[in-house]
Amino acid sequence: MPQYQAPMADFQFLMKDWLELDNHYSSLGMEDFDAGLANEVVAQGAKFATDVVAPLNREGDEQGCTLNDGNVTTPEGFADAYQDYVANGWNAMLGPVDYEGQGLPYTMAVPVHEMLNSANLSWRLTTMLTESAVLAMTRHATDELKDKYLSKMVTGEWTGTMNLTEPHAGTDLALLSTKAEPQDDGSYLITGNKIFITGGDHDWTSNVIHMVLARLPDAPKGVKGISLFLVPKFLLNENDEPGERNALSVGSIEHKMGIKASPTCVMNYDGAKGWLIGEANQGLACMFTMMNDARFQVGLQGLGAAEASFQGALAYARERLQSRAPQGVQQPDEKADAIIFQPDVARMLLTQKTLTEGCRAMSMMYAKYMDIEKNGDDDAKREANKVIQFLTPVCKAFMTDMGLEVTSLGIQVFGGHGYIREWGMEQLMRDVRIAQLYEGTNGIQALDLIGRKLTRDGGNMLEATYNAFGEFVSKMEDKESQSRAQALLDDWRAASADCLGMSPEDVAAAACDYLAYTAYSLLGVLWYSMADAAKRGDNATLAESKAKCSAFYEARILPRRDAHKVAFQSGAQKVLAVSGSEFDYL
Missing domain, CATH: 2.40.110.20 (Butyryl-CoA Dehydrogenase, subunit A; domain 2)
Known part of the structure; x- marks a missing residue:
């Protein structure tokens, strides 16, 4: 089973150098918080995820849950881990202060949630839904119901x-x-x-x-x-x-x-x-408060599984000796070279890494705007809400699609061993597959993005999201990279605006390709931005990694957007031409 280690260096970079949390919290009047505190919270969350939750993952999958006499029993150790979780206040991170919550910023809580998903997706699910239920109650329940139920849900005494x-x-x-x-x-x-x-x-x-x-x-x-x-x-x-x-x-x-x-x-x-x-x-409107939070959290499930798979694949690729590298002998003291030196294995690992770290950056950007929506002034809250609404289906669908792709690549790096139970890679792929289905299938997310968040909205959310990503571009110091990022962002904005005049059938046919085009485009902007920010940080190894990964993303991943753009602009005729009878010849 892959031994999960929290990606603390990446979180530290994103919080301190990229999002500049000190400035972020200061601008929102959140004087009690700073990047140092965020780092400490995330570090402690990492310890809980790796030491307490991750060791339960394999056995939990083996044991499953049982129903006897109307009562459900979860795998051994799960309930004890939950008691540790609530005793240390993790369940209350985002809860309202008036009801025993800590009221922490989302930019502190989201990294912890990602790590819990990497460590043990099954275990995380119950705490995730409790947080979403707390949010729905906080916004919509009567004071009487809150007084009876909310504090005990915030603290985790009840789920x-x-x-x-x-x-x-x-x-x-x-x-x-x-x-x-x-x-x-x-x-x-x-x-x-x-x-x-x-x-x-x-x-x-x-x-x-x-x-x-x-x-x-x-x-x-x-x-x-x-x-x-x-x-x-x-x-x-x-x-x-x-x-x-x-x-x-x-x-x-x-x-x-x-x-x-x-x-x-x-x-x-x-x-x-x-x-x-x-x-x-008005229950659907109330439930959507819960569902939209859960949709982003499901996106974090895709991200968490992707990180765990990448770590397993990387460790294996460094150890597995097979043949000699085509570029020349890399390990002359060994009978063969490690497969990490094989170009195709390097391609798979870099695909895993760039998709995972790109999605992590998007999740942290999303968390930043959740902070703004909660703590900003009225104008800032309105604009932040537009960005959040637009990015919610993107985060849910794209991160879970990438979770499946990355976990599949993890199996591929292992070769035949990846298909064998004992190595643990196949569980990651099985576990993450559901994330594309629940909280609204990814096809539904795509329809929501182009049908509601773009065309029905008339472009207001689009403009707010364009401006949000534009802020990252404006901070870049490398002028050539900044120019590329701006061109990418402008192309996305123009192509998105063209969708506003589409017919309903063209919108429906374009949905999934438009969402993928959007995600690849926006991740490209984030990669340019991260590579630029990393140059100014104090971690030279990370800066070199971000630069090389940004170049790989630009050359090998970003071209996917072009295919999706051609597809979503092609109209619905070729899709609707299939009536169903064409399949009957079997």
Whole structure:
């Protein structure tokens, strides 16, 4: 199994030299925070991820979760690791201060979340969904509900879930049929079935707080008639502690390709008592607060798996001796050269590294704008929100697509050994595959990007995002690289603006290629920016690495954008020409 080590040098560079966190926090009036504190938080998070969570990954995959007498048991050590997690305050990093949270900047928390995903994606999932549930409650729940539930979810004493999907209603939530019957005491009785519920039940905490989408009796049809409800596993007694079991149960645990150590449950609600969150029939808007946070977090899953795979592949490539390098003998004292000296292996490793570090930079940029949206002045908050909205589907879809590509390359570097269970590389690929599917498939993310965030918005989010990336370009000192970065950014802006006049069918056909074109373009800008900033830092080895990786990305990865651009500009005719009967000859 690859031995994960947190990429602290890269995080330190991104926080101190690239994002310039001291200036960032100062500009937002966040005097209690600085780059030094950020480095300490991330370093401690790295220690927890590597020493506590990572060692559980392999055995967790082997053991999986079990359901006995209606109760779910997670793999050995998982619950104990969670207790360490909450005892050390990690669950409360982003929680509101008024409800036992620490209120840390996202630029401190995001690196920790990435490392947890690298260490053990299955384990991270339950804490991730709890954070998203906390965000939805913070923004939409009544003070009464917050007083009863929020502090214990922030601290991690209780966990949270997201209940959207039903057997017949996945992407199309208009088909949702779970019912909510109002009661005289202001509560509701929830009846229905939900599937694919992460952390639906487990042995970590004394209560699980479910966020459930359901319909009121007089609700309008479609998505405009959905409401959001808080439904606890155990109802609270007069001391606001878990008491009577609510009328809900786990029907089964899903048998999955990967993330086997995460309890993915079928949930049955049989008149379970719940309470409305937000306004009636406005549940989808409330849930999207949770979903958009989770979508970015799922992007971090792709990034985390990619980093773990790259580390495993790099270590193996340095040790595995096979043949002599075509450029000449590299290790004359050995019977053969390490495969890292083979050009094709170097190509795979550099592809892994440039995609992973490029996505990490985008995730940290996203975190920066989350800080601004939370702490900036009104104008800054509005512009930051536009950037976040535009980048959310890009982060979710592209980072998870790249997670699959990078973990597949990791297997390829190992050759036949990569396909064998004991080496651990195949688990990374199995685990990350789900990230392209849940929280909205990547095709749905692409449609969201071009259909809502670009064309329906009329280009406002596009302009805000262009300006956000332009800030990085404006800080560059190398004029030639700055010119290339600006040209790349301008080309992306112009091609994106051309999409504003597309027909609905052309937009739908262009979606996935447009998202990929966008991501490769924006990562190119970030690579130019990182290489430039690294020159001014105090880590000469890192600066050399960033320069070489930037050159590799420009020569070998960036040309992908051109193919995607040609594709998304080609129209829908060749796609819609296929009616379905053409496949029947088999």
